[in-house]
Amino acid sequence: ARNHIAMLTGTGHFTDAHSLSIDDGSGRDTKVTADKIIIAAGTRPARPDSVDFDDRTIVDSDGVINLDKVPRSMVVVGAGVIGMEYASMFAALGTKVTVVERRDKMLDFCDEEIIESLKYHLRDLSVTFRFGEEVAAVERHQTAALCILKSGKKIAADTVMYSAGRQGQTDDLALEAAGLSADKRGRIDVDTSYRTAVDNIYAVGDVIGFPAL
Missing domain, CATH: 3.50.50.60 (FAD/NAD(P)-binding domain)
Structure with a gap:
């Protein structure tokens, strides 16, 4: 992988706090595990x-x-x-x-x-x-x-x-499987270090709301 970064294309969702299942569109799921996970799913128009x-x-x-x-x-x-x-x-x-x-x-x-x-x-x-x-x-x-x-x-x-605001793209992430939840706008709450309620999972960008980017 270039710069030691492996890129997987597909739609992912949590299976637990350290694991994601990624559907590449062919019906085949790839399981990925990590010590730390960053959610940067962005938003869509509400x-x-x-x-x-x-x-x-x-x-x-x-x-x-x-x-x-x-x-x-x-x-x-x-x-x-x-x-x-x-x-x-x-x-x-x-x-x-x-x-x-x-x-x-x-x-x-x-x-x-x-x-x-x-x-x-x-x-x-x-x-x-x-x-x-x-x-x-x-x-x-x-x-x-x-x-x-x-x-x-x-x-x-x-x-x-x-232009009725933005909605976090968290609907399909199965946040509950990781012990997380989003507000009614799909946003994830973080602390000053961008850590979520689950210690090893962070969230950044528009999906956290203000200050977003």
Whole structure:
């Protein structure tokens, strides 16, 4: 193995605190054991069960990059880091963007002066902000979508992009076999040394939540 690192391709899950079973897709499982194990499974976009994603008119932050054309209009649900990244990019491409955020401001962990400057530049690109608003439902139509807010307002757009946070990719790891568990967002709790509740297992990256990367 190059640099003494053996790479195994497949889907793995715990069988105990020191062992993993890896399915390479051919129906054959390979068992791997180790003194120390690091979980760095990353995350995927969280998808609310109430939203009928079709990866064409209603998308998440992974599906948006697969759109076959730049939409004329877009509603971005969520004014966090990912939501604002895509709102900025599509606005720069000429899309009429509306950002819906249930809180009263975006990027609430950032300096207020930076937020105001970003908001100014985005409004200069014709981005509309709907702070203090929450999406009640999204109706999918043949070539567009209708975003219905809890206030009763309706916003029609070619595309609705949900940026509702990230979900840890821990569902298929069989964490319980190793004596571990994840929270409702699939995140694993660690201490200041990135050690989990099981002494020989560590977790790093987005799967632990803040500070993630």
